[in-house]
Amino acid sequence: MLDPTDLTKLVYDWNELDRRGPILRRPPRFVDETIRDGLQSPSVRDPSIEQKTELVRLMDRLGLHVVNLGLPGAGRRAQQDVESLLRTIVDENLKILPNCAARTVEADIRPIIDISQRVGVPIEVTAFIGSSPIRAFAESWDLDRLVRHTRESIELIVRNGLPASFVTEDTTRAHPNTLERLFRTAIEAGATRLVLCDTCGHATPDGLRNLLSFTKSLLRGMDMEDQVMLDWHGHNDRGLALTLAISALEWGVDRVHGCALGIGERVGNTSMDHLLLNLYLLGLIDAEAHDLSCLVEYVEKVSSFTSVPIHPSYPLVGRDAFRTATGVHAAAIIKAEAKGELDLADRVYSSVPARVFGRRQQIEIGHYSGRSNVIYWLREHGFDTTDELVDRLFDYAKSQGQTLSDDEIRRVIASGT
Incomplete structure (x- = not known):
């Protein structure tokens, strides 16, 4: 497991370069x-x-x-x-x-x-x-x-x-x-x-x-x-x-x-x-x-x-602050979690540690997703990751123009087609 101090060694911090005092x-x-x-x-x-x-x-x-x-x-x-x-x-x-x-x-x-x-x-x-x-x-x-x-x-x-x-x-x-x-x-x-x-x-x-x-x-x-x-x-x-x-x-x-x-x-x-x-x-x-x-x-x-709504992309609190459906980004987060390194998963594609503030990384499925997104979502929601189901969801996502909602994914799973 990475010590928190080791995690800082994985980030070259230009913000601190030449800082005096x-x-x-x-x-x-x-x-x-x-x-x-x-x-x-x-x-x-x-x-x-x-x-x-x-x-x-x-x-x-x-x-x-x-x-x-x-x-x-x-x-x-x-x-x-x-x-x-x-x-x-x-x-x-x-x-x-x-x-x-x-x-x-x-x-x-x-x-x-x-x-x-x-x-x-x-x-x-x-x-x-x-x-x-x-x-x-x-x-x-x-x-x-x-x-x-x-x-x-x-x-x-x-x-x-x-x-x-x-x-x-x-x-x-x-x-x-x-x-x-x-x-x-x-x-x-x-x-x-x-x-x-x-x-x-x-x-x-x-x-x-x-x-x-x-x-x-x-x-x-x-x-x-x-x-x-x-x-x-x-x-x-x-x-x-x-x-x-x-x-x-x-x-x-x-x-x-x-x-x-x-x-x-x-x-x-x-x-x-x-x-x-x-x-x-x-x-x-x-x-x-x-x-x-x-x-x-x-x-x-x-x-x-x-009655002032929070914009989806509002830092830290917005609905999309720790949410991704992009395959490359999701893959890095998934691999970090697979290593058992939750701190690493929090920081590999974000400068804000979600877990410190009671939030968590969310992997979604959309038209920019990879197969790893589909497999991750299915596992997170208790579904078997059969090749047939992964392929069906992946193909469906690629045919759409937006990130899929959980309800929409469940409908595709239930339809069997």
Whole structure:
């Protein structure tokens, strides 16, 4: 049997070539936005409070550090849900910490203060304001107004003893002069965290690096680099959200935000499940701190609760993630299993170890299949692998234009022709 360390010798890992030092300077930290920003998708159904509670429990099992419970300023139902979820965190002694979103106006912040005081635990307030010139032009905002709202809102949060995080919407398209003035105002008013937002999914890796360099330089100049932490909140309009989130952690951001299944407005947010999966594969997830055995359940329940379907080819969780009907691929998996090497079978045609996450390799029969696919399927389903039956199924599969369903295969077997 192969030792797991021997398996790594069978893969030449170009990802690690010439890497100098650790990938991350500190353990990664996560903010789950599924039941707040994720629900801004126009295609989702708002889960019931019972379903949201179940998701918060799963987030806690996954070792996620913070959950955004919602935006209480949105109305009575949002306030009730936030308070109920907060009480669950307290009553069940969950480790996950709560935060809430708010516009930089008192009407949004007051309900968070009230809920915190009623339950008796602090809630991190993430107060957001638009910062890009395109938004300011559309809204007829001037910078003095933005500064005033920033100062007044952060002072209100701090005065009431709650952690204040300052969120600049559309940070990646904002002018540095605007960001400097807003960041300075927020920090001077007591904010201890800046959340850099790629609200429109505009950033590239170069843009992220430039923005982080600018922000860190500003904090150094204020002698606040150790007092003010940085978050990254990304959207996926260019399909770069996952790459940017990992890069943000690598370049020193304290926390990254994401949503299960990547749900969210327009094309969605950074996929939290893909983020956790990739950090695990990079060896950056502590198994004791993060129970990834429930990662598939987390995604499937978000899909069910929000009525957002999982695409068949969605990594890890999709129906086709570990499923093949291609003869060459199936043959390699079958031969690995025949050696008694399940770890090898998991990795010979996949970079993701299915069994670690409660999934398994599936060999199907289709028009690209070889005879080994047919023999494997028959054995797996308790049928004799006679030459006549194998030939009949093989010939039938070659005459079709798609992978055969189990029911279709059984009908061919039963027909005897």
